[in-house]
Amino acid sequence: MSYNINNKGYYGEFGGAFIPEMLYPNVEELRQNYLKVMAEPEFQEEFNQLLKDYVGRPSPLYFAKRLSEKYTTKVYLKREDLNHTGAHKVNNTIGQILMAKRLGKTRIIAETGAGQHGVATATVCALMGLECIVYMGEIDIARQAPNVARMKMLGAEVHPALSGSRTLKDATNEAIRDWINNPVNTHYIIGSAIGPHPYPDMVTRFQSVISEEIKWQLKVHEGRENPDYVVACIGGGSNAAGTYYHFLDNEDVGIIAVEAAGKGIDSGESAATSVLGKEGIIHGCKTLLMQTNDGQITEPYSISAGLDYPGVGPLHSHLYKSGRGEFYSATDDEAMTAGLELAQLEGIIPAIETSHALAIFEHKTFKPEDIVVISLSGRGDKDLQNYIDYFKL
């Protein structure tokens, strides 16, 4: 069984492009060109150069000694938090801005939840001198104020999404509507491994640098390329997709996903899509999503704005459904506690999204000889106020 995308844009039964005709020319243009463009030597050179000199890659693979001792296993942290702009998101925005330029686009739009993808998009637009409009839910604008200021300082316009739950889902709706209204000059930089084909695959490929580096870095540390487990948090699933990518078809490597349980799976305030979701269509993609029996998309909840999404990328639906991935979910409390623990054991303050991945130790016991690589997808600066409020710091 292959876990990768097939030539029709599906991972198993999930994926595809369920888009209104108004979006077809743009999405089709991208579909026909993305692999060709990515394979061009000049493209690769420019991409890799920017990842190295601008983003600061390779990001370290750090052996977390005290965390390992605490949980009697070998834990490595893939330090995406050390990237320029503070998260893995920039790997994708660098790739997509180069893609947009190759396609002759002059105007960039994006959606954002936590603001990390918005900042990463505003950053690359400043770098390339392109107009940038970021859609962000009104609620998220309030809870991620530092990132809103960053985007503005970088020259982006931040448009509040006022419909629905006024979070990531609605910001994505607004971005898609913008794209419908601007069909010629605009490229939409989607921030996760979601959306119509080819987005999930394109984003995954740009993020796959994470697992590519893990392989050679682990070889240096441990003399072997393959860990026993790779662990990542899942919002839409881009850091996870990048972390898993080069291990997908190697079943010796366990794939572990941690979703946001919010106040608990059965609390009615959760974002644990694989457990609570059913197959359907969200943002142009057939995948698992949280919805009513009537097919209305429901409002998710998580303390973490970046995980507060009612769907999950089609790759992850496939990993879940096929059993290739082990799926867990961490509550707000478990995540916050795990974030504090990392700060105090390793001197690293993680993003609250990432804290969910770190809460894996609440749910699974590893063997002492296991090598567990956790994607440290982002740093916690943007979340300081949330940590302060939560822990009364």
Added chain:
Amino acid sequence: MNRIHQKLQENKKLLSIYFTAGYPSINDTVSIIEDLEKSGVDMIEIGLPFSDPLADGPTIQASSTQALKNGMTTEKLFEQIKDIRKTVSIPLIIMGYFNPVLQYGVEAFCKKCQEVGIDGLILPDLPVDVYAEQYKDTFEKFGLKNIFLITPQTSNERIQFIDSVSDGFIYMVSSASTTGAKSGFGDEQTQYFERIASMQLKNPQIVGFGISNNETFTQATQYAKGAIIGSAFIKHLTNKGVNTIDAFVKGILN
């Protein structure tokens, strides 16, 4: 013969009206349909509200949100219109997004449509290729016409393909936009209308998006068989209520 085909053969320009089922009040659905027919409307698109209507602008979004708040569901809509064919004879089309149909079950949904006397469907996010491959047989089994959209950016080649899969009319989106975004037509639209008219498609075209009054209705139907009004009618319902539908329609048809 399917009511849509019959209607398209009439020697006149057709006015089609979109409204959101369950808006402004949950029980307005049937009376709005009946009043529209009485006022001289040729065809009706009954909007099945969706939480995330990607192709719609603020007016239709807000009406969908309100309809859902009012308690509108797929089952409820079928219940409301179960006797609609006792009083209404013009073509009725359900317009909605694919996910609610998928959750209802595509076959069950189509069967129910046939039972209550729905003639066709418009599901903007069900792409023509997926339809042709997976759902065409089911739609046809229950006598439903599936209506596809084309836009000024749709290539001639794709228009030919859409024409070949269609059996009814083609929904010609006047400009690249969400619903209700733009009003009126410029040179660009005229060129696009002329280009499509010159393609001699087997299916007649009905223009939608950007039509709000007699002037835009007349402009659009100069090249096409008819025109669809959505946002402007919803705005009318919002501002003037459900009792002056006749005045609205007369205003369009003059």
